[in-house]
Amino acid sequence: MWCLLLLQPSPITCTMSLWCTCRLSKKHGKDATFICVVDFEATCEEDDANFPHEIIEFPLVIIDVHRKEIVEKQQFYCRPVFNPILSPFCTQLTGIKQESVDSAAEFPHVLDQVMAILDKYRSHDAGHKLLLASDGPWDFRNFFQWQCRASSVPAPALMHQWLDIRKAFRACRGGVKRRGDQLLNMLSKTSDDPSEVKQVRKRGIFLQSLRDLGFELETECSPDGELLFIKVHAPFELLLQEAEKSKIKKTLKPEASSHLQELLVQKSFADRLFLSLSPAQYLTRLQPDVEEEPDSFSADFRMCIRDQFENIEDEDKFFTSGERSSLVWEKLTRVPYGAKDSQVGIKKLLTNGTFAAAFPLHDGPHKIDPDDPDPYDKGREVNDRKTLYEVWGQLKLCFIFQPYDLIRKYFGVKIGLYFAWLGFYTYALLVPGILGFIVFINGLANYRQQRDAIDVCESNFTMCPLCNEGCERWNLTEACNMYQASYWFDNEATIAFAFFMSVWASIFIDFWKRRNAELGYDWDVLDFAEEERDRPQFRGTTKRKNPVTGKEEKYYPGYKRSVKQVGSFATMVVMLAVVIIIVFSVIVYRIAVRAALAAQLDGSQASTITAVTAGVINLAGIVLMNQVYGRLAVTLTDWENHQKESEYEGSLTSKIFLFSFVNSFASIFYIAFFKGKFVGRPGAYTKLLGYRQDECPPYGCMLELTIQLAIIMVGRQIINNIVEMLLPAVMRKVRNIMAPKELKEKARRLLPWENEYLNLAPFPQYGMFPEYLEMILQFGFLSLFVSAFSLAPFFALLNNILEIRIDAHKLLTVYRRPPAQRAANIGIWDEVMTFISYFSVLTNGLVIAFSSNFIPREVWRYAHDGTLHGYIDAIYPLSPVDPADDPDFANCHYFGLREADGTRGQFYYEVIAARLGFLIIFEHIVFLCKFLFQWLIPDVPQAVTLAVKREEYLARLALDSALDDEVADHNQSHETTS
Known part of the structure; x- marks a missing residue:
């Protein structure tokens, strides 16, 4: 059942809907x-x-x-x-x-x-x-x-x-209640503006067109007369015709494919190995109590062989509620509302304000109110929405597996694929999450036994001031705790874990593609290709003849769009520059605050406090700029005036992802690859705006990078979950408290469609795009910089376990039901994940080689019989400044790989050579493993390929049989006539 809400419906709309017009005439x-x-x-x-x-x-x-x-x-x-x-x-x-x-x-x-x-x-x-x-x-x-x-x-x-x-x-009251596949919900809003007449005509033609196509129109008025509901019921035969046009696949009867039942999809060895490790094989109690679909063969529905399809005799069972809503929505997108070829489809009527909203009604309440004598329809106490809520849509069900088939039936394939991908991604994080936690525990258990950490804690080195004026000297022992803490994440096990994660990313993507293919086969969308129409927001400035159809159609010259895209690119550059300015401002903040704190606290405390507060400021800036740029990206993409939805989505996705990527990772890239690399030395410091450049703490930049990653990644997850989980509940509670008593009484008497319009939020215009973006950025955090934060997969796993239920709860209780849509895959996000997977090899290699202390330590061990004795003397050399020139910076130590005279020595160049060598070796080995797994794991399982061919074979058999029967009937009729 669908709802279309009219913001400016004139009563002429009722007149054109015929049934209501006749009612009104008799009423008066x-x-x-x-x-x-x-x-x-x-x-x-x-x-x-x-x-x-x-x-x-x-x-x-x-x-x-x-x-x-x-x-x-x-x-x-x-x-x-x-x-x-x-x-x-x-x-x-x-x-x-x-x-x-x-x-x-x-x-x-x-x-x-x-x-x-x-x-x-x-x-x-x-x-x-x-x-x-x-x-x-x-x-x-x-x-x-x-x-x-x-x-x-x-x-x-x-x-x-x-x-x-x-x-x-x-004055309209009452109405006829009946189950229908569409609901046109029209809000009467009076206006003296003559321009309303134009929209009235469009609505009238649209509704009459629905009737001409075979839809049955009925009406209901709200008790106050402010809302008019026109129910549009699609007869079964009309749905069958639309199913044939849309090439909907339906299940063949068992007897039509009995001789091939044993050839249903069988798991390959790789899939069986992967699934054998799944706890799902052993935790059967965690399976939701939902009936699963039996294995079967499907074929494109055709009217000529309709008897070959299962449940064709039962109108209620043949189509799922999601399929019904999808088929009617497809029909609505092609219904004319004017004489011009371009005046077609409900989407354009929504865009120009003729209708204000369009949404299918939920099947029923997600909870049964015992005080409500008639929830939705009598006898509807069991409905798919309530079932989904009880087995899927609550936080207490976090460890229950998702009922993917029921999700797909109710919300459609597109949303079903999102939850399937998120569930698969969460399950794939199980091993990395556990290993990352073990790596962290390993560092936590051994950090006190490290030779260089012991030397730092027992040293009597006097360190040079952290700023040129007002800062005191300090003792290296003050950095003891933080130096030891750096071993929690910067140790030998982290290197192996980074290698594992770089390979894991490719394995995950490859197995997801296989899982996607299996779901595509099971859900009959493996070969689905959406027929694209012009976007309703597309504005053609000229007309030209379509070379394929030969019809005149709206056209927007490519050079005009190119000019606008250049303007969009320039605006993006400006916004990215704003991000760089924010990062630069935080750098200045680090320098100034660190200098101010160093005058009052010891150097280690000053560095730690500066790192944490700068991370929080970065997080706030990231959240704010994401909101600003999200709106700007939509405005720019709208301005570019793309004709097709895929072009629009591709342009919008690239803009938002590029900006979100830079916005989220700019400060992290700075700390990982630039901070402390060009600071100079005592007596020859490089300055920025009169201050010494931002330096790494005495324990290196690795721990600060970890702190930044933890604050941004975990902080964003906490903020997003609080907003998604608590905000809707708080807003509902506030509305209930603030609402007058009479309004509360009225709310209890609302019709279901009124209740969903008034109390449920519209489904977001861009669907699951924000959820995908949130998860893809998370995938970026745990892939690109896992070498600096081994707990990233663990926190991602915890977050995603909650995220699945939060998103499910929103869909079932917060939003109006979205249109059911088909899709073959998750779209451009597959390509984005592949890009991140390859880029992560470079970033992890660079972090280990140039940000971690792993390479300098190993070079020292190699040159000194496998020990780290004397290592801290090499990384904390004595200042070469003469006491007569600058007594504050003389006879003190600083962090840097230099000789006693301040020049670069043999150890520095050995470290540089080792870093470059490690990067090349690491990158080559990981890429070799990636390509090997890609070769070993094809995107589509062979069993799926064979099953598809068998379905095509069965469809041909059924069609040939139907044609033979038709010929035989024709011959028999001809003989009888003769």
């Missing part, structure tokens, strides 16, 4: 046989209330009340006399061209023609009565009366009485 005691709906257009001028409104269009629609059918439609243009040239405002408002009125007769002649038509429908001898109707009082009371006086013709007696449909509509 007008025992009419025919109703004539009139909707004048008149000359007008912007911001001129005294402008004479001459009638220039006299349209009428005559309806047979008893048959509920339109029996005649006429449209007459009138040539204006006082202002024969239409104003640009009038032409734009009414859509009437100058040549149309120039060739028309004047009003008196047109009136005679109209009266001749009306006389046919008001025969007193036949007992026929004609009732005039208009949208409000303006047509007859204002426009018509003035026009008659101005044209010096008497107003016919028939025109002195009319039905004000707007007033009648407001």
Whole structure:
């Protein structure tokens, strides 16, 4: 069941919907046989209330009340006399061209023609009565009366009485209840603006087109008369026809494929090995109590072989609720609302405000209120929404496996694939999460036994001041705790874990593609390709003939879009520059605050406090800029005026992902690859804005990088979960507390469709895009910099376990039900994950080689019999500054690989060579493993490929059999006739 909400529905919409019109006429005691709906257009001028409104269009629609059918439609243009040239405002408002009125007769002649038509429908001898109707009082009371006086013709007696449909509509009550596949929910909002008439006409044509196509229209009014619901029921045969057009796959009867049942999809060795490690094989109690679909063969539905499909005899079972809603939505997108080829589809009516919302109704309440005697429909206490809520949509169900088939049936394949991907991703994080936690525990258990950490804690090194003025010298032992803590994440096990994660990313993507193929086969969308239509927001400036169809269509020149894309690119560059400026500002903050704190605290404390507060500031900046740029990216993409939805989504995704990526990782890249690399040495420091450059702490930048990653990644997850989980509940609680008592009583009496419109939020315009983006950025954090934060997979695992249920809860209780849509895969996000996977090899290699202390330690061990004795003397050399030149920086130690005279020595160059060598070896080995696994693991399992071919074979057999039967019937009929 669908809802379409009209923000500006005139009662003429009811008139064009026929059923409601006839109801209104009887409701008001007008025992009419025919109703004539009139909707004048008149000359007008912007911001001129005294402008004479001459009638220039006299349209009428005559309806047979008893048959509920339109029996005649006429449209007459009138040539204006006082202002024969239409104003640009009038032409734009009414859509009437100058040549149309120039060739028309004047009003008196047109009136005679109209009266001749009306006389046919008001025969007193036949007992026929004609009732005039208009949208409000303006047509007859204002426009018509003035026009008659101005044209010096008497107003016919028939025109002195009319039905004000707007007033009648407001008095509308009650309605017929029945189950339907569509619901047109129309909100009556009065307006004196004549431009409303244009939208009224579109709505009327649209609703009449639905009826002409075979839909059954029924109405319901809300108790206060403010909401009108038009239920649009799609008969079973109409759904079957649409299923054939849309190439919906349906299950074949068992007897049609009995000889091939043993050939259903079998798992390959790789899949069986992967699944054998799954706890799902052993934790059967964690399976939701939902009936699973049996294995079967499917084929594209065809009317000619309809008897070959399972449940074809049962209208309620043949289509799922999601399929029904999807099929009707597809039909709605092709229904015309005007004479032009471009005036097609509910999407355009939503865009231009003719309808304000479109959503299918939920199957029923997710909870049964014992005080509600009639929730949704009687006997509907068990519904898919309630089932999903009880087995999937609550936080307490975090460790219950997801009922993917039921999710797909209820919400459609596109949303089903999101939850399947998120579930697969979460399950794939199980091993990395556990290993990462073990790596952390290993560092936590051994950090006190490290030789260099012991030397730091027992050293008597006096360290140089952290700033040039106002800072005191400090002792290296003050950095003891933080130096030891750096071993929690910067140790030998981290290197192996980074290698594992780089390979894991590829394995995960490869196995997901296989899982995607299996789901595509099971859900009959493996070969699905959406037929693209023009976006309703697309604005064509010219017309050209389509080389394929030969029809005239709207066209937007490519060079104009290219110019706009250049403008968008320039704006993106500016916004990325803003991100760099923010990062630079945080760097200045680090320098200034560290210098200020160093004058009051020891050097280690100053560095730690600066790192934490800078991380929090970065997090706040990231969250704020994501909100700002998200809106800007939508505006820029809208401005580019893309014709197809895929082009629009691709452009928007690339913009938002690029910005979010830079916004999220800019500060991390700075700490990992630039901070402390160009600071100089005592006596020759490199300065920035008069300050010494941002330096790494005495224990290196690795721990600071870990702190930054933890704050940004975990902090974002916490903020997102709080907003997603608590905000809707808090807002509902506030509304309930603040609402007056009478409003609360009214809320208990709301019809289900009213309740969903008033109390549920509209489904986001961009669907699951924000959720995908959130998870992909998380994938980036745990892939690109796992070498610096081994707990990233563990925190991602915990977050995702909650995320699945939070997203499920939102879909079931917070949002209106989204349209069910089909999709073959998760779209561009597969490519984004592949990019991150390859890029992570470089970033992890660089972090280990140039940010970690692993390489310098190993080089020292190699040169000194496997020990780290004397290592801290090499990394904390004595300042070369002469006491006579600068006593504050003389006879003190600093962090850097230099000789006693401040120059780069042999150890520095050995470390550089080792770092480069490690990077090359690491990168080559990881890429070799990636390519090897890609070769070993094909994207589509061979069993799926064979199963698809078998389905095609069965479909051909069924079709050939149907054709043979048809030929045999034809021959038999011919013989009988002969």
